[in-house]
Amino acid sequence: MLLRTDKICKYFGGLKAVDEVDFTLKKGQLKSIIGPNGAGKTTLFNLIAGAYLPTKGKVFLKDKDISRMTLNRVSRLGVVKTYQINHIFPSLTVFENLRIAAQVRKTSFNFWRQAASFGEINEQAEQIMTQVELKEKRNWPASTLSHGERRYLEIGIALATEPEVLLLDEPTAGMSCAETNHCAEMIQKLNTDLGLSIVLVEHDMSVVMSISEEILVMNEGRTLAEGTPREVSDNEEVQRVYLG
Amino acid sequence: MVDNSTNTIQQLHAPPKPLVVYGAIFVLLFLPLVISTPLATEILIWAIFGMGFNLLLGYTGVLSFGHAAYFGLGAYSAGLAFRYLDAHLFVGIVAGILAPMILACFIGALAIRKRGVYFAMISLAFAQMLYFLALSPLKEITRGEDGLTHIPAMALFSFSLGKPLPLYYFVLVITAIMLYSTWRILQSPFGKLLQAFRENEERAKACGYNTTLVKFFSLVISAFYAGLAGALNTVYLGYVPLTTLFWLTSGTMVMMTILGGKGTFLGPLVGVGVFLFLQNTISLITPRWELFVGSIFVAIILLFPGGIMGTVEEKIAAYRMRRASK
Numbered sequence: 001m002l003l004r005t006d007k008i009c010k011y012f013g014g015l016k017a018v019d020e021v022d023f024t025l026k027k028g029q030l031k032s033i034i035g036p037n038g039a040g041k042t043t044l045f046n047l048i049a050g051a052y053l054p055t056k057g058k059v060f061l062k063d064k065d066i067s068r069m070t071l072n073r074v075s076r077l078g079v080v081k082t083y084q085i086n087h088i089f090p091s092l093t094v095f096e097n098l099r100i101a102a103q104v105r106k107t108s109f110n111f112w113r114q115a116a117s118f119g120e121i122n123e124q125a126e127q128i129m130t131q132v133e134l135k136e137k138r139n140w141p142a143s144t145l146s147h148g149e150r151r152y153l154e155i156g157i158a159l160a161t162e163p164e165v166l167l168l169d170e171p172t173a174g175m176s177c178a179e180t181n182h183c184a185e186m187i188q189k190l191n192t193d194l195g196l197s198i199v200l201v202e203h204d205m206s207v208v209m210s211i212s213e214e215i216l217v218m219n220e221g222r223t224l225a226e227g228t229p230r231e232v233s234d235n236e237e238v239q240r241v242y243l244g
Numbered sequence: 245m246v247d248n249s250t251n252t253i254q255q256l257h258a259p260p261k262p263l264v265v266y267g268a269i270f271v272l273l274f275l276p277l278v279i280s281t282p283l284a285t286e287i288l289i290w291a292i293f294g295m296g297f298n299l300l301l302g303y304t305g306v307l308s309f310g311h312a313a314y315f316g317l318g319a320y321s322a323g324l325a326f327r328y329l330d331a332h333l334f335v336g337i338v339a340g341i342l343a344p345m346i347l348a349c350f351i352g353a354l355a356i357r358k359r360g361v362y363f364a365m366i367s368l369a370f371a372q373m374l375y376f377l378a379l380s381p382l383k384e385i386t387r388g389e390d391g392l393t394h395i396p397a398m399a400l401f402s403f404s405l406g407k408p409l410p411l412y413y414f415v416l417v418i419t420a421i422m423l424y425s426t427w428r429i430l431q432s433p434f435g436k437l438l439q440a441f442r443e444n445e446e447r448a449k450a451c452g453y454n455t456t457l458v459k460f461f462s463l464v465i466s467a468f469y470a471g472l473a474g475a476l477n478t479v480y481l482g483y484v485p486l487t488t489l490f491w492l493t494s495g496t497m498v499m500m501t502i503l504g505g506k507g508t509f510l511g512p513l514v515g516v517g518v519f520l521f522l523q524n525t526i527s528l529i530t531p532r533w534e535l536f537v538g539s540i541f542v543a544i545i546l547l548f549p550g551g552i553m554g555t556v557e558e559k560i561a562a563y564r565m566r567r568a569s570k
Binding site: 071072076083090091092096099101104105107111112113114116118121161 | 432434447451453454565
Protein backbone atom coordinates (compact mmCIF):
# COMPACT_ATOMS: atom_id res chain seq x y z
CA MET A 1 0.00 0.00 0.00
CA LEU A 2 1.45 3.36 -0.99
CA LEU A 3 -0.59 5.56 1.27
CA ARG A 4 -3.00 4.78 4.08
CA THR A 5 -4.65 6.41 7.03
CA ASP A 6 -5.43 4.52 10.20
CA LYS A 7 -8.62 5.68 11.92
CA ILE A 8 -7.69 9.28 11.25
CA CYS A 9 -9.66 11.98 13.10
CA LYS A 10 -9.74 15.74 13.02
CA TYR A 11 -11.94 17.61 15.45
CA PHE A 12 -12.47 21.36 15.42
CA GLY A 13 -13.83 21.96 18.90
CA GLY A 14 -17.01 19.89 19.01
CA LEU A 15 -17.14 19.41 15.25
CA LYS A 16 -15.91 16.04 14.03
CA ALA A 17 -14.74 17.09 10.58
CA VAL A 18 -13.08 13.71 9.96
CA ASP A 19 -13.89 10.79 12.21
CA GLU A 20 -12.03 7.48 12.09
CA VAL A 21 -11.51 7.31 8.37
CA ASP A 22 -9.40 4.52 6.89
CA PHE A 23 -8.21 5.59 3.50
CA THR A 24 -5.93 3.54 1.27
CA LEU A 25 -4.22 4.24 -2.02
CA LYS A 26 -2.29 1.73 -4.09
CA LYS A 27 0.65 2.69 -6.27
CA GLY A 28 -0.51 4.00 -9.63
CA GLN A 29 -4.13 4.19 -8.52
CA LEU A 30 -6.53 7.05 -9.25
CA LYS A 31 -8.93 7.27 -6.37
CA SER A 32 -11.62 9.86 -5.77
CA ILE A 33 -13.15 11.15 -2.59
CA ILE A 34 -16.72 12.39 -2.90
CA GLY A 35 -19.38 13.54 -0.52
CA PRO A 36 -21.77 16.40 0.10
CA ASN A 37 -20.53 19.78 1.26
CA GLY A 38 -19.02 19.60 4.72
CA ALA A 39 -18.45 15.84 4.46
CA GLY A 40 -14.78 16.29 5.42
CA LYS A 41 -13.15 15.67 2.06
CA THR A 42 -10.81 18.64 2.09
CA THR A 43 -10.02 18.10 5.77
CA LEU A 44 -8.99 14.51 5.01
CA PHE A 45 -6.85 15.88 2.20
CA ASN A 46 -5.17 18.33 4.49
CA LEU A 47 -4.52 15.61 7.05
CA ILE A 48 -2.83 13.46 4.42
CA ALA A 49 -0.83 16.40 3.03
CA GLY A 50 0.44 17.50 6.46
CA ALA A 51 -1.46 20.81 6.43
CA TYR A 52 -3.40 19.72 9.57
CA LEU A 53 -2.24 17.71 12.54
CA PRO A 54 -4.63 14.83 13.20
CA THR A 55 -6.51 14.81 16.51
CA LYS A 56 -6.19 11.02 16.54
CA GLY A 57 -5.06 8.33 14.15
CA LYS A 58 -2.12 8.11 11.78
CA VAL A 59 -1.10 8.59 8.17
CA PHE A 60 1.41 6.22 6.59
CA LEU A 61 3.36 6.63 3.40
CA LYS A 62 4.87 3.25 2.48
CA ASP A 63 4.58 2.26 6.15
CA LYS A 64 6.42 5.38 7.29
CA ASP A 65 4.40 7.36 9.81
CA ILE A 66 3.99 10.89 8.42
CA SER A 67 1.13 12.01 10.68
CA ARG A 68 3.12 14.58 12.65
CA MET A 69 5.08 15.95 9.71
CA THR A 70 4.60 19.47 8.41
CA LEU A 71 3.26 20.33 4.96
CA ASN A 72 6.69 21.00 3.48
CA ARG A 73 8.20 17.75 4.80
CA VAL A 74 5.31 15.65 3.51
CA SER A 75 5.64 17.43 0.18
CA ARG A 76 9.34 16.55 0.02
CA LEU A 77 8.45 12.93 0.65
CA GLY A 78 6.34 13.07 -2.50
CA VAL A 79 2.78 13.70 -1.32
CA VAL A 80 1.83 17.03 -2.88
CA LYS A 81 -1.49 18.82 -2.74
CA THR A 82 -3.16 21.36 -4.96
CA TYR A 83 -5.71 23.86 -3.72
CA GLN A 84 -9.41 24.29 -4.22
CA ILE A 85 -8.92 28.04 -4.53
CA ASN A 86 -5.98 28.96 -6.75
CA HIS A 87 -2.73 29.18 -4.86
CA ILE A 88 -0.21 30.33 -7.40
CA PHE A 89 2.56 32.97 -7.40
CA PRO A 90 0.51 35.69 -9.12
CA SER A 91 3.08 38.28 -10.17
CA LEU A 92 5.65 35.73 -11.34
CA THR A 93 5.50 34.40 -14.88
CA VAL A 94 4.06 31.00 -15.68
CA PHE A 95 7.57 29.72 -16.28
CA GLU A 96 8.85 31.11 -12.95
CA ASN A 97 5.90 29.54 -11.13
CA LEU A 98 6.90 26.15 -12.49
CA ARG A 99 10.63 26.67 -12.13
CA ILE A 100 10.33 27.53 -8.45
CA ALA A 101 8.44 24.31 -7.87
CA ALA A 102 10.90 22.35 -10.02
CA GLN A 103 13.98 23.56 -8.12
CA VAL A 104 12.77 22.32 -4.73
CA ARG A 105 14.54 18.95 -4.89
CA LYS A 106 17.65 20.20 -6.61
CA THR A 107 18.66 23.57 -5.23
CA SER A 108 16.97 25.95 -2.83
CA PHE A 109 19.56 27.96 -0.97
CA ASN A 110 21.99 28.69 -3.76
CA PHE A 111 22.54 32.45 -3.48
CA TRP A 112 24.89 33.07 -6.35
CA ARG A 113 24.48 30.82 -9.39
CA GLN A 114 21.93 32.07 -11.86
CA ALA A 115 18.66 30.15 -11.85
CA ALA A 116 18.70 30.29 -15.65
CA SER A 117 21.89 28.23 -15.72
CA PHE A 118 20.31 25.17 -14.09
CA GLY A 119 19.55 23.32 -17.32
CA GLU A 120 17.81 20.33 -15.77
CA ILE A 121 15.41 22.46 -13.72
CA ASN A 122 14.56 24.70 -16.64
CA GLU A 123 13.96 21.74 -18.91
CA GLN A 124 11.69 20.18 -16.35
CA ALA A 125 9.71 23.42 -16.03
CA GLU A 126 9.39 23.62 -19.81
CA GLN A 127 8.23 20.01 -19.98
CA ILE A 128 5.56 20.53 -17.31
CA MET A 129 4.46 23.67 -19.12
CA THR A 130 3.80 21.56 -22.21
CA GLN A 131 1.96 18.95 -20.17
CA VAL A 132 -0.40 21.51 -18.67
CA GLU A 133 -0.71 23.28 -22.02
CA LEU A 134 0.55 26.68 -20.96
CA LYS A 135 3.48 26.99 -23.33
CA GLU A 136 1.81 29.89 -25.14
CA LYS A 137 1.70 31.86 -21.91
CA ARG A 138 5.26 31.12 -20.87
CA ASN A 139 6.29 34.68 -20.00
CA TRP A 140 2.93 35.98 -18.84
CA PRO A 141 2.45 36.88 -15.20
CA ALA A 142 0.26 34.20 -13.63
CA SER A 143 -2.20 36.90 -12.55
CA THR A 144 -3.09 37.56 -16.20
CA LEU A 145 -4.20 33.97 -16.86
CA SER A 146 -7.83 32.96 -17.22
CA HIS A 147 -9.46 30.91 -14.47
CA GLY A 148 -9.07 27.66 -16.40
CA GLU A 149 -5.43 28.36 -17.14
CA ARG A 150 -4.79 29.09 -13.49
CA ARG A 151 -6.29 25.74 -12.57
CA TYR A 152 -3.85 24.09 -14.98
CA LEU A 153 -0.97 26.08 -13.51
CA GLU A 154 -2.11 24.97 -10.07
CA ILE A 155 -1.70 21.34 -11.18
CA GLY A 156 1.53 22.18 -13.01
CA ILE A 157 3.15 23.60 -9.87
CA ALA A 158 2.34 20.41 -7.98
CA LEU A 159 3.64 18.27 -10.86
CA ALA A 160 6.89 20.20 -11.05
CA THR A 161 7.80 19.12 -7.51
CA GLU A 162 8.00 15.53 -8.81
CA PRO A 163 5.33 14.02 -6.59
CA GLU A 164 4.66 10.36 -6.06
CA VAL A 165 1.13 11.03 -4.87
CA LEU A 166 -0.81 13.95 -6.27
CA LEU A 167 -3.71 15.26 -4.18
CA LEU A 168 -6.04 17.23 -6.44
CA ASP A 169 -8.63 19.31 -4.64
CA GLU A 170 -11.50 20.06 -7.01
CA PRO A 171 -9.28 20.73 -10.02
CA THR A 172 -12.26 21.47 -12.29
CA ALA A 173 -13.94 23.95 -9.92
CA GLY A 174 -15.34 26.89 -11.85
CA MET A 175 -14.51 25.42 -15.27
CA SER A 176 -16.91 25.27 -18.19
CA CYS A 177 -18.22 21.91 -19.36
CA ALA A 178 -15.70 21.64 -22.18
CA GLU A 179 -12.83 22.74 -19.94
CA THR A 180 -13.89 20.20 -17.31
CA ASN A 181 -13.80 17.35 -19.81
CA HIS A 182 -10.43 18.46 -21.08
CA CYS A 183 -9.06 18.71 -17.54
CA ALA A 184 -10.39 15.23 -16.73
CA GLU A 185 -8.55 13.86 -19.75
CA MET A 186 -5.37 15.55 -18.59
CA ILE A 187 -5.69 14.05 -15.11
CA GLN A 188 -6.25 10.62 -16.56
CA LYS A 189 -3.16 11.01 -18.74
CA LEU A 190 -1.07 11.90 -15.69
CA ASN A 191 -2.26 8.67 -14.14
CA THR A 192 -1.86 6.37 -17.12
CA ASP A 193 1.12 7.92 -18.94
CA LEU A 194 3.22 9.03 -15.99
CA GLY A 195 2.00 6.38 -13.58
CA LEU A 196 1.22 8.98 -10.94
CA SER A 197 -0.88 7.93 -7.98
CA ILE A 198 -3.70 10.44 -7.71
CA VAL A 199 -6.27 11.27 -5.07
CA LEU A 200 -9.06 13.41 -6.42
CA VAL A 201 -11.67 15.41 -4.57
CA GLU A 202 -14.28 16.40 -7.09
CA HIS A 203 -17.84 17.60 -7.24
CA ASP A 204 -18.44 16.83 -10.89
CA MET A 205 -19.83 13.29 -10.80
CA SER A 206 -19.32 12.64 -14.49
CA VAL A 207 -15.59 13.29 -14.07
CA VAL A 208 -15.38 11.13 -10.97
CA MET A 209 -17.29 8.24 -12.50
CA SER A 210 -15.37 8.29 -15.77
CA ILE A 211 -11.78 8.42 -14.56
CA SER A 212 -11.67 6.92 -11.04
CA GLU A 213 -10.54 3.41 -10.33
CA GLU A 214 -12.03 3.53 -6.88
CA ILE A 215 -14.19 5.97 -4.94
CA LEU A 216 -14.44 6.73 -1.25
CA VAL A 217 -17.74 8.32 -0.26
CA MET A 218 -17.75 10.45 2.87
CA ASN A 219 -20.63 11.85 4.86
CA GLU A 220 -20.45 13.89 8.06
CA GLY A 221 -16.79 13.08 8.52
CA ARG A 222 -17.14 9.31 8.20
CA THR A 223 -16.74 6.74 5.46
CA LEU A 224 -20.09 5.95 3.91
CA ALA A 225 -18.99 3.58 1.17
CA GLU A 226 -15.96 2.55 -0.82
CA GLY A 227 -15.52 0.68 -4.08
CA THR A 228 -15.44 0.91 -7.84
CA PRO A 229 -17.56 3.62 -9.51
CA ARG A 230 -20.15 0.97 -10.35
CA GLU A 231 -20.29 -0.39 -6.78
CA VAL A 232 -20.58 3.10 -5.35
CA SER A 233 -23.30 4.26 -7.70
CA ASP A 234 -25.25 1.06 -6.98
CA ASN A 235 -24.96 1.54 -3.23
CA GLU A 236 -28.37 2.45 -1.83
CA GLU A 237 -27.00 4.38 1.10
CA VAL A 238 -24.90 6.53 -1.24
CA GLN A 239 -27.85 7.12 -3.49
CA ARG A 240 -29.94 8.23 -0.55
CA VAL A 241 -27.38 10.60 0.97
CA TYR A 242 -25.53 11.93 -1.98
CA LEU A 243 -26.64 11.03 -5.43
CA GLY A 244 -30.30 11.71 -4.71
CA MET B 245 15.01 26.41 -26.67
CA VAL B 246 11.74 28.20 -26.55
CA ASP B 247 10.79 30.83 -29.02
CA ASN B 248 9.92 33.88 -27.00
CA SER B 249 9.34 36.17 -29.91
CA THR B 250 5.60 36.22 -29.40
CA ASN B 251 5.75 36.29 -25.63
CA THR B 252 7.03 39.73 -24.87
CA ILE B 253 5.27 40.29 -21.57
CA GLN B 254 7.61 39.93 -18.67
CA GLN B 255 6.67 39.64 -15.04
CA LEU B 256 6.27 42.90 -13.21
CA HIS B 257 9.27 43.84 -11.07
CA ALA B 258 11.43 41.15 -12.63
CA PRO B 259 15.13 41.52 -11.84
CA PRO B 260 16.59 43.86 -14.45
CA LYS B 261 18.90 43.09 -17.29
CA PRO B 262 22.64 43.34 -16.47
CA LEU B 263 22.77 46.56 -18.48
CA VAL B 264 20.66 48.31 -15.81
CA VAL B 265 23.18 47.31 -13.14
CA TYR B 266 26.16 48.52 -15.13
CA GLY B 267 24.26 51.64 -16.24
CA ALA B 268 23.43 52.55 -12.64
CA ILE B 269 27.08 52.14 -11.63
CA PHE B 270 28.17 54.25 -14.61
CA VAL B 271 25.76 57.06 -13.64
CA LEU B 272 26.95 56.93 -10.03
CA LEU B 273 30.53 57.50 -11.24
CA PHE B 274 29.51 61.05 -12.11
CA LEU B 275 27.21 61.80 -9.20
CA PRO B 276 29.73 64.08 -7.42
CA LEU B 277 29.64 66.34 -10.50
CA VAL B 278 25.93 66.97 -9.97
CA ILE B 279 25.55 67.12 -6.20
CA SER B 280 27.98 67.69 -3.36
CA THR B 281 30.37 64.80 -2.75
CA PRO B 282 29.41 64.27 0.92
CA LEU B 283 25.72 64.09 -0.04
CA ALA B 284 26.54 61.65 -2.85
CA THR B 285 28.51 59.50 -0.37
CA GLU B 286 25.63 59.54 2.08
CA ILE B 287 23.26 58.46 -0.69
CA LEU B 288 25.47 55.49 -1.54
CA ILE B 289 25.74 54.41 2.10
CA TRP B 290 22.00 54.59 2.65
CA ALA B 291 21.43 52.91 -0.70
CA ILE B 292 23.42 49.88 0.52
CA PHE B 293 21.27 49.87 3.65
CA GLY B 294 18.20 50.19 1.41
CA MET B 295 19.20 47.33 -0.90
CA GLY B 296 19.32 44.96 2.04
CA PHE B 297 16.11 46.31 3.50
CA ASN B 298 14.43 45.93 0.13
CA LEU B 299 15.47 42.27 -0.06
CA LEU B 300 13.55 41.72 3.14
CA LEU B 301 10.57 44.05 2.65
CA GLY B 302 10.27 44.25 -1.12
CA TYR B 303 11.29 40.79 -2.23
CA THR B 304 10.47 38.62 0.78
CA GLY B 305 7.50 40.69 1.96
CA VAL B 306 8.65 40.87 5.60
CA LEU B 307 8.43 44.24 7.36
CA SER B 308 11.08 44.89 9.97
CA PHE B 309 10.58 48.07 11.91
CA GLY B 310 13.85 47.71 13.74
CA HIS B 311 16.49 47.79 11.07
CA ALA B 312 18.22 50.60 12.93
CA ALA B 313 19.45 47.82 15.24
CA TYR B 314 21.57 46.32 12.45
CA PHE B 315 22.63 49.66 10.98
CA GLY B 316 23.49 51.10 14.40
CA LEU B 317 25.20 47.96 15.64
CA GLY B 318 27.28 47.92 12.46
CA ALA B 319 28.20 51.56 13.01
CA TYR B 320 29.08 51.04 16.66
CA SER B 321 31.00 47.79 16.10
CA ALA B 322 33.17 49.43 13.45
CA GLY B 323 33.50 52.61 15.53
CA LEU B 324 34.53 50.73 18.67
CA ALA B 325 37.04 48.67 16.69
CA PHE B 326 38.52 51.83 15.15
CA ARG B 327 38.60 53.81 18.36
CA TYR B 328 39.65 51.28 21.00
CA LEU B 329 41.49 48.65 18.98
CA ASP B 330 42.96 50.91 16.35
CA ALA B 331 41.66 48.39 13.85
CA HIS B 332 42.47 48.38 10.16
CA LEU B 333 39.75 49.78 7.89
CA PHE B 334 38.68 46.36 6.62
CA VAL B 335 38.81 44.76 10.07
CA GLY B 336 36.44 47.45 11.36
CA ILE B 337 34.09 46.96 8.42
CA VAL B 338 34.09 43.18 8.89
CA ALA B 339 33.29 43.71 12.59
CA GLY B 340 30.50 46.05 11.52
CA ILE B 341 29.07 43.33 9.29
CA LEU B 342 29.46 40.33 11.57
CA ALA B 343 27.92 41.81 14.73
CA PRO B 344 24.56 42.67 13.07
CA MET B 345 24.47 39.30 11.35
CA ILE B 346 24.87 37.56 14.69
CA LEU B 347 22.15 39.79 16.13
CA ALA B 348 19.91 38.93 13.17
CA CYS B 349 20.49 35.21 13.84
CA PHE B 350 19.41 35.78 17.43
CA ILE B 351 16.35 37.90 16.62
CA GLY B 352 15.51 35.59 13.74
CA ALA B 353 15.67 32.48 15.91
CA LEU B 354 13.34 34.12 18.42
CA ALA B 355 10.88 35.98 16.26
CA ILE B 356 10.99 34.87 12.64
CA ARG B 357 7.90 32.67 13.02
CA LYS B 358 5.85 35.77 13.85
CA ARG B 359 4.08 37.34 10.93
CA GLY B 360 3.29 40.84 9.73
CA VAL B 361 2.93 43.48 12.35
CA TYR B 362 4.03 41.16 15.16
CA PHE B 363 7.43 40.65 13.62
CA ALA B 364 7.65 44.39 12.89
CA MET B 365 6.91 45.20 16.55
CA ILE B 366 9.34 42.64 17.95
CA SER B 367 12.10 43.96 15.73
CA LEU B 368 11.25 47.50 16.86
CA ALA B 369 11.46 46.41 20.49
CA PHE B 370 14.90 44.87 19.97
CA ALA B 371 16.16 48.01 18.25
CA GLN B 372 14.91 50.21 21.06
CA MET B 373 16.55 47.91 23.60
CA LEU B 374 19.84 48.37 21.82
CA TYR B 375 19.28 52.12 21.70
CA PHE B 376 18.76 52.37 25.44
CA LEU B 377 21.69 50.04 26.08
CA ALA B 378 23.95 52.37 24.14
CA LEU B 379 22.38 55.41 25.79
CA SER B 380 22.93 54.46 29.37
CA PRO B 381 24.23 51.12 30.66
CA LEU B 382 27.02 50.95 28.09
CA LYS B 383 27.71 54.69 28.27
CA GLU B 384 31.29 54.12 29.36
CA ILE B 385 32.22 52.66 26.00
CA THR B 386 29.55 54.08 23.68
CA ARG B 387 29.72 57.61 25.15
CA GLY B 388 25.94 57.66 25.45
CA GLU B 389 24.10 60.65 24.11
CA ASP B 390 27.27 62.28 22.78
CA GLY B 391 27.81 59.44 20.36
CA LEU B 392 31.10 57.69 19.78
CA THR B 393 33.65 60.33 18.86
CA HIS B 394 37.42 60.45 18.38
CA ILE B 395 37.43 57.92 15.63
CA PRO B 396 40.63 58.31 13.63
CA ALA B 397 40.38 59.19 9.95
CA MET B 398 40.73 56.08 7.87
CA ALA B 399 43.15 55.48 5.04
CA LEU B 400 43.16 52.92 2.29
CA PHE B 401 46.76 52.22 1.30
CA SER B 402 48.08 55.74 0.69
CA PHE B 403 44.68 57.34 0.06
CA SER B 404 43.20 59.23 2.96
CA LEU B 405 39.50 58.54 3.28
CA GLY B 406 39.23 61.73 5.28
CA LYS B 407 38.92 63.57 1.94
CA PRO B 408 35.49 63.55 0.28
CA LEU B 409 36.35 62.33 -3.21
CA PRO B 410 38.55 59.29 -2.37
CA LEU B 411 35.94 58.31 0.22
CA TYR B 412 33.16 58.62 -2.35
CA TYR B 413 34.90 56.34 -4.81
CA PHE B 414 35.81 53.87 -2.09
CA VAL B 415 32.13 53.69 -1.08
CA LEU B 416 31.15 53.53 -4.75
CA VAL B 417 33.29 50.43 -5.32
CA ILE B 418 31.51 48.75 -2.40
CA THR B 419 28.11 49.97 -3.64
CA ALA B 420 28.87 48.56 -7.09
CA ILE B 421 29.80 45.21 -5.55
CA MET B 422 26.59 45.22 -3.51
CA LEU B 423 24.45 46.22 -6.51
CA TYR B 424 25.93 43.39 -8.52
CA SER B 425 25.57 40.96 -5.60
CA THR B 426 21.93 41.94 -5.13
CA TRP B 427 21.33 41.36 -8.80
CA ARG B 428 23.01 37.92 -8.56
CA ILE B 429 20.97 37.02 -5.49
CA LEU B 430 17.72 38.01 -7.19
CA GLN B 431 18.57 35.85 -10.21
CA SER B 432 19.59 32.86 -8.09
CA PRO B 433 17.31 30.03 -7.02
CA PHE B 434 17.25 31.57 -3.55
CA GLY B 435 16.23 34.96 -4.93
CA LYS B 436 13.40 33.34 -6.85
CA LEU B 437 12.38 31.58 -3.68
CA LEU B 438 12.22 34.89 -1.78
CA GLN B 439 9.78 36.19 -4.35
CA ALA B 440 7.73 33.01 -4.26
CA PHE B 441 7.55 33.34 -0.49
CA ARG B 442 6.32 36.93 -0.80
CA GLU B 443 3.73 35.94 -3.36
CA ASN B 444 2.31 32.95 -1.54
CA GLU B 445 3.93 31.51 1.57
CA GLU B 446 1.40 28.69 1.86
CA ARG B 447 2.07 27.49 -1.66
CA ALA B 448 5.84 27.72 -1.21
CA LYS B 449 5.40 25.47 1.81
CA ALA B 450 3.22 23.05 -0.17
CA CYS B 451 6.00 22.86 -2.76
CA GLY B 452 8.26 21.51 -0.02
CA TYR B 453 10.12 24.64 1.08
CA ASN B 454 10.97 25.38 4.66
CA THR B 455 9.65 28.91 4.58
CA THR B 456 10.84 29.77 8.08
CA LEU B 457 14.39 29.20 6.88
CA VAL B 458 13.75 31.37 3.81
CA LYS B 459 12.66 34.25 6.02
CA PHE B 460 15.54 33.69 8.41
CA PHE B 461 18.19 33.81 5.67
CA SER B 462 16.57 36.86 4.15
CA LEU B 463 16.79 38.65 7.50
CA VAL B 464 20.44 37.69 8.04
CA ILE B 465 21.43 38.79 4.53
CA SER B 466 19.56 42.03 5.06
CA ALA B 467 21.50 42.55 8.30
CA PHE B 468 24.73 42.07 6.32
CA TYR B 469 23.83 45.05 4.12
CA ALA B 470 22.67 47.16 7.07
CA GLY B 471 25.84 46.41 9.04
CA LEU B 472 28.06 47.21 6.07
CA ALA B 473 26.21 50.50 5.56
CA GLY B 474 26.51 51.28 9.28
CA ALA B 475 30.27 50.65 9.24
CA LEU B 476 30.70 52.83 6.15
CA ASN B 477 28.64 55.52 7.83
CA THR B 478 31.14 55.50 10.68
CA VAL B 479 34.01 55.90 8.24
CA TYR B 480 32.11 58.69 6.49
CA LEU B 481 31.06 60.66 9.57
CA GLY B 482 34.12 59.96 11.70
CA TYR B 483 31.85 59.36 14.66
CA VAL B 484 28.78 57.33 15.57
CA PRO B 485 25.72 59.33 16.52
CA LEU B 486 23.39 57.59 18.97
CA THR B 487 20.54 58.23 16.53
CA THR B 488 21.86 55.46 14.26
CA LEU B 489 20.13 53.09 16.71
CA PHE B 490 16.98 55.17 17.14
CA TRP B 491 13.63 53.98 15.76
CA LEU B 492 13.52 57.03 13.47
CA THR B 493 16.38 55.51 11.47
CA SER B 494 14.24 52.39 10.90
CA GLY B 495 11.26 54.57 9.99
CA THR B 496 13.31 56.62 7.54
CA MET B 497 14.49 53.43 5.86
CA VAL B 498 10.91 52.20 5.48
CA MET B 499 9.96 55.58 3.96
CA MET B 500 12.90 55.64 1.56
CA THR B 501 12.21 52.11 0.33
CA ILE B 502 8.51 52.72 -0.20
CA LEU B 503 9.21 56.06 -1.86
CA GLY B 504 11.61 54.45 -4.34
CA GLY B 505 9.39 51.42 -4.89
CA LYS B 506 9.67 48.33 -2.74
CA GLY B 507 10.40 45.15 -4.60
CA THR B 508 12.04 47.00 -7.49
CA PHE B 509 15.74 46.67 -8.13
CA LEU B 510 16.61 50.36 -8.34
CA GLY B 511 13.88 51.44 -5.90
CA PRO B 512 16.10 51.79 -2.81
CA LEU B 513 18.76 53.75 -4.70
CA VAL B 514 16.19 56.13 -6.18
CA GLY B 515 14.21 56.41 -2.92
CA VAL B 516 17.31 57.16 -0.88
CA GLY B 517 18.57 59.62 -3.49
CA VAL B 518 15.29 61.54 -3.70
CA PHE B 519 14.78 61.55 0.06
CA LEU B 520 18.27 62.74 0.97
CA PHE B 521 18.35 65.26 -1.86
CA LEU B 522 15.02 66.75 -0.72
CA GLN B 523 16.14 66.72 2.89
CA ASN B 524 19.37 68.53 2.03
CA THR B 525 17.80 71.04 -0.32
CA ILE B 526 14.75 71.92 1.74
CA SER B 527 16.66 72.08 5.02
CA LEU B 528 18.71 74.89 3.50
CA ILE B 529 15.52 76.90 3.10
CA THR B 530 13.62 75.99 6.25
CA PRO B 531 14.36 74.11 9.47
CA ARG B 532 10.88 72.56 9.13
CA TRP B 533 12.09 70.38 6.25
CA GLU B 534 10.38 67.27 7.65
CA LEU B 535 6.99 68.88 7.04
CA PHE B 536 7.74 69.37 3.36
CA VAL B 537 9.50 66.04 2.80
CA GLY B 538 6.57 64.36 4.59
CA SER B 539 4.04 66.13 2.36
CA ILE B 540 5.94 65.14 -0.77
CA PHE B 541 6.10 61.55 0.52
CA VAL B 542 2.33 61.47 1.11
CA ALA B 543 1.65 62.98 -2.32
CA ILE B 544 3.89 60.48 -4.13
CA ILE B 545 2.43 57.49 -2.29
CA LEU B 546 -1.16 58.64 -2.93
CA LEU B 547 -0.54 59.31 -6.60
CA PHE B 548 1.88 56.44 -7.22
CA PRO B 549 1.28 53.67 -4.70
CA GLY B 550 4.06 51.57 -6.21
CA GLY B 551 6.63 54.25 -5.43
CA ILE B 552 8.77 55.93 -8.07
CA MET B 553 10.41 52.89 -9.67
CA GLY B 554 7.33 50.74 -9.07
CA THR B 555 5.28 53.15 -11.15
CA VAL B 556 7.92 53.33 -13.86
CA GLU B 557 7.98 49.52 -14.08
CA GLU B 558 4.18 49.32 -14.14
CA LYS B 559 4.08 51.77 -17.04
CA ILE B 560 6.69 49.78 -18.95
CA ALA B 561 4.80 46.52 -18.28
CA ALA B 562 1.51 48.08 -19.42
CA TYR B 563 3.17 49.35 -22.58
CA ARG B 564 4.60 45.90 -23.33
CA MET B 565 1.24 44.31 -22.71
CA ARG B 566 -0.48 46.71 -25.10
CA ARG B 567 2.15 46.04 -27.72
CA ALA B 568 1.90 42.29 -27.26
CA SER B 569 -1.87 42.23 -27.57
CA LYS B 570 -1.83 44.22 -30.82
